[in-house]
Amino acid sequence: MRIIDINLDQLFEAPWNPNQMQPDDLARLKKSLQTYGLVQNLVVRPLDTDRFEVLSGNHRLKVLQELKISPVSCVVVNIDDARSRILAQALNHIHGEDDLGLRAEVLRQALETISEEEIRSILPETKGSFEALVSLGQGNIAEYLQTWEKTQSARLKHFQFQLIPTQVAIVEEALAHILPQAYRLRRENPNIRGTALYLLCKFYLEKQKNE
Amino acid sequence: MECWTNALFKPEKIALTDQGPVASQFAILPIPMLVAKKLLERHHYLHTLPGGTMLRFGVFVGPRLLGVLTFGAGPALAYSLVEGARLENCLTLTRLWLSDELPANSESRALGYAIRALRKHTCLKFLVAYSDPAAGHRGVIYQAANWLYTGLSAPTPLYDLGDNIARHSRSVAHAFGTHSLEYFSRQGMQVKLVSQLPKYRYLYFLDPRWRQRLKVPVLPYPKKGEPDENH
Numbered sequence: 001m002r003i004i005d006i007n008l009d010q011l012f013e014a015p016w017n018p019n020q021m022q023p024d025d026l027a028r029l030k031k032s033l034q035t036y037g038l039v040q041n042l043v044v045r046p047l048d049t050d051r052f053e054v055l056s057g058n059h060r061l062k063v064l065q066e067l068k069i070s071p072v073s074c075v076v077v078n079i080d081d082a083r084s085r086i087l088a089q090a091l092n093h094i095h096g097e098d099d100l101g102l103r104a105e106v107l108r109q110a111l112e113t114i115s116e117e118e119i120r121s122i123l124p125e126t127k128g129s130f131e132a133l134v135s136l137g138q139g140n141i142a143e144y145l146q147t148w149e150k151t152q153s154a155r156l157k158h159f160q161f162q163l164i165p166t167q168v169a170i171v172e173e174a175l176a177h178i179l180p181q182a183y184r185l186r187r188e189n190p191n192i193r194g195t196a197l198y199l200l201c202k203f204y205l206e207k208q209k210n211e
Numbered sequence: 212m213e214c215w216t217n218a219l220f221k222p223e224k225i226a227l228t229d230q231g232p233v234a235s236q237f238a239i240l241p242i243p244m245l246v247a248k249k250l251l252e253r254h255h256y257l258h259t260l261p262g263g264t265m266l267r268f269g270v271f272v273g274p275r276l277l278g279v280l281t282f283g284a285g286p287a288l289a290y291s292l293v294e295g296a297r298l299e300n301c302l303t304l305t306r307l308w309l310s311d312e313l314p315a316n317s318e319s320r321a322l323g324y325a326i327r328a329l330r331k332h333t334c335l336k337f338l339v340a341y342s343d344p345a346a347g348h349r350g351v352i353y354q355a356a357n358w359l360y361t362g363l364s365a366p367t368p369l370y371d372l373g374d375n376i377a378r379h380s381r382s383v384a385h386a387f388g389t390h391s392l393e394y395f396s397r398q399g400m401q402v403k404l405v406s407q408l409p410k411y412r413y414l415y416f417l418d419p420r421w422r423q424r425l426k427v428p429v430l431p432y433p434k435k436g437e438p439d440e441n442h
Contacts, residue, residue: 129245133246137271139242141239145333149332
């Protein structure tokens with residue numbers, strides 16, 4: 001094993017590499033390479049005297065080609081086809097797992113000096129997942145439960161009906177008739193269709209009483 | 212600001228098993244849905260965050276997030292175990308996962324903290340929890356925390372719609388509006404029922420005055436290797 005600088009035009013993607021990267025993440029990788037440079041060597045093996053196959057760093061190779069960064073620092077290994085595939089798999093898949101609580105701390109510390117926009121341009125997080133992580137461990141259990149309790153009492157009662165298509169047509173027709181009246185009660189219940197159903201039931205019960 | 216200082220409870224010492232005794236703070240704090248989902252899918256034996264999840268707590272030791280508890284709707288008729296109870300009076304403990312790094316009594320401790328918070332800050336009257344004997348669980352943590360054992364739940368079968376995937380009846384009803392076998396048969400669908408083992412059912416009264424309303428008898432805790440009389 002040796003570490004040497006190799007010209008970009010001598011490096012070739014491994015056609016058998018199963019690892020794929022979506023355009024969003026490739027953009028993040030590009031941003032990372034532009035910000036920090038190539039901080040990790042590519043791992044390659046010689047194909048012949050002046051051509052090398054990339055075992056680890058195929059996505060970085062794409063970005064380096066786009067940015068025309070050459071030469072590239074590489075670790076050269078002399079291994080056969082089978083072992084090169086296993087090494088690539090090992091390099092891609094053997095890694096630790098973040099404790100999300102500690103990760104949240106890391107992000108909060110970074111946010112003290114780097115903007116959210118810049119961090120998210122490099123890390124594979126959506127706005128939602130980033131905000132969820134950053135808020136982790138910051139909540140107050142009393143406030144959380146008290147808010148939940150309030151929202152429970154504000155919740156409209158949920159009714160669910162399952163109908164066959166011919167029944168749907170009848171119900172929709174009846175609801176359409178009474179919707180204007182239901183609309184007038186929208187301050188009481190903002191769910192107009194719910195109120196329409198209530199008015200239909202009330203109308204039916206009153207009719208029964210009068211018969 | 213340290214992230215765990217908002218916790219309701221006083222700091223206490225806890226040992227992380229692979230790091231030796233360390234003075235850390237053990238706390239239960241709310242966590243976002245996304246984080247609960249990620250952890251449960253990764254670590255819980257069922258690998259899912261159940262639908263209808265209403266409350267999510269993380270188990271923190273210092274800044275580390277080492278466990279998750281979720282509460283939700285649970286089985287539709289769980290509330291009917293208690294006379295006069297309505298749906299909003301109870302929640303089901305739907306998932307509980309703690310890292311093996313934590314000492315053995317941590318599950319009871321985390322559950323105890325969550326119960327104290329629910330009692331103090333909500334109007335909930337009781338909690339329900341199920342232990343899955345198929346996964347080798349008997350509900351030892353509920354026993355240690357003095358939950359009431361009320362026997363085995365009536366097992367609801369899973370539904371195979373002809374694709375060899377066993378689905379919960381709730382998922383089927385959600386997708387089709389019903390889980391009536393007769394209806395499926397009339398529609399020409401070949402649906403097979405996949406039987407499930409019943410689960411041990413435990414109750415905990417947050418409001419002790421509601422204890423007398425329990426409609427089912429309280430039974431002795433199931434013990435290891437002891438066949439349950441309701442089997």
